[in-house]
Amino acid sequence: xxxxxxxxxxxxxxxxxxxxxxxxxxxxxxxxxxxxxxxxxxxxxxxxxxxxxxxxxxxxxxxxxxxxxxxxxxxxxxxxxxxxxxxxxxxxxxxxxxxxxxxxxxxxxxxxxxxxxxxxxxxxxxxxxxxxxxxxxxxxxxxxxxxxxxxxxxxxxxxxxxxxxxxxxxxxxxxxxxxxxxxxxxxxxxxxxxxxxxxxxxxxxxxxxxxxxxxxxxxxxxxxxxxxxxxxxxxxxxxxxxxxxxxxxxxxxxxxxxxxxxxxxxxxxxxxxxxxxxxxxxxxxxxxxxxxxxxxxxxxxxxxxxxxxxxxxxxxxxxxxxxx
Numbered sequence: 001x002x003x004x005x006x007x008x009x010x011x012x013x014x015x016x017x018x019x020x021x022x023x024x025x026x027x028x029x030x031x032x033x034x035x036x037x038x039x040x041x042x043x044x045x046x047x048x049x050x051x052x053x054x055x056x057x058x059x060x061x062x063x064x065x066x067x068x069x070x071x072x073x074x075x076x077x078x079x080x081x082x083x084x085x086x087x088x089x090x091x092x093x094x095x096x097x098x099x100x101x102x103x104x105x106x107x108x109x110x111x112x113x114x115x116x117x118x119x120x121x122x123x124x125x126x127x128x129x130x131x132x133x134x135x136x137x138x139x140x141x142x143x144x145x146x147x148x149x150x151x152x153x154x155x156x157x158x159x160x161x162x163x164x165x166x167x168x169x170x171x172x173x174x175x176x177x178x179x180x181x182x183x184x185x186x187x188x189x190x191x192x193x194x195x196x197x198x199x200x201x202x203x204x205x206x207x208x209x210x211x212x213x214x215x216x217x218x219x220x221x222x223x224x225x226x227x228x229x230x231x232x233x234x235x236x237x238x239x240x241x242x243x244x245x246x247x248x249x250x251x252x253x254x255x256x257x258x259x260x261x262x263x264x265x266x267x268x269x270x271x272x273x274x275x276x277x278x279x280x281x282x283x284x285x286x287x288x289x290x291x292x293x294x295x296x297x298x299x300x301x302x303x304x305x306x307x308x309x310x311x312x313x314x315x316x317x318x319x320x321x322x323x324x
Contacts, residue, residue, distance in 0.1 A: 242277030
């Protein structure tokens with residue numbers, strides 16, 4: 001019982017990580033840090049890519065608005081580009097709660113997580129870069145604010161993320177970055193109102209469940225022996241539930257439980273399958289935002305997404321087949 005309790009307490013550090021993320025998000029939103037970047041066609045494409053990286057709420061709204069004002073091509077291209085450009089975040093970012101849940105629940109480092117996810121990240125990035133690079137952008141308005149302060153903040157955040165890829169100091173680096181923002185902007189207690197308490201509680205509960213399941217896996221195997229014997233059925237059911245739920249925290253929680261049952265070697269394939277269900281889910285609110293104002297049907301939008309998801313699933317499945 002004591003090792004299990006120690007593991008539960010240790011894993012709650014990832015709730016602290018998520019709390020730091022919410023505080024950083026609040027400062028980015030309240031002080032319009034992204035607004036200091038002077039747009040040009042090249043910078044516009046960079047901002048599109050960054051919109052899926054930075055810890056800001058409503059990334060899809062920012063990216064979609066930017067593309068609607070800067071794009072010279074039909075709506076159907078801008079909508080799918082905005083969508084895929086703001087969702088690579090879920091595959092790799094330690095600032096995303098779905099990644100935090102896996103790190104805490106499986107007791108792995110961020111570097112280990114990235115090493116398992118290299119194949120789907122590579123496939124996704126190829127599609128995303130193709131869509132962004134083939135866009136034809138134009139600047140329709142002038143930006144007079146030449147303040148470079150926000151650019152420095154963004155670069156420092158990127159530096160923290162890069163360092164965390166090689167050294168397991170994500171909590172420490174984000175804490176230092178938050179202290180820097182607090183000293184610079186002095187937001188006071190206003191950041192508290194932007195903290196999503198319900199999500200923090202949900203993540204905490206998921207991490208506790210993950211620890212309990214992991215420490216009682218031998219007993220659980222007895223009850224789930226039928227499902228465990230049919231890996232393909234488990235994958236199909238996992239996709240269906242992720243598709244129905246349309247929630248990043250719920251699909252990662254489902255992936256966590258399936259990984260604990262089948263082993264860490266299958267984490268990547270389950271994550272990609274559940275992520276694909278989330279991306280294609282009609283209950284995922286970002287799909288509605290991305291398609292807003294679209295003059296074409298949904299066929300093109302979902303055909304592009306299905307192409308990306310199938311490519312990731314097939315490549316990750318083949319990698320898992322030969323490696324495992």
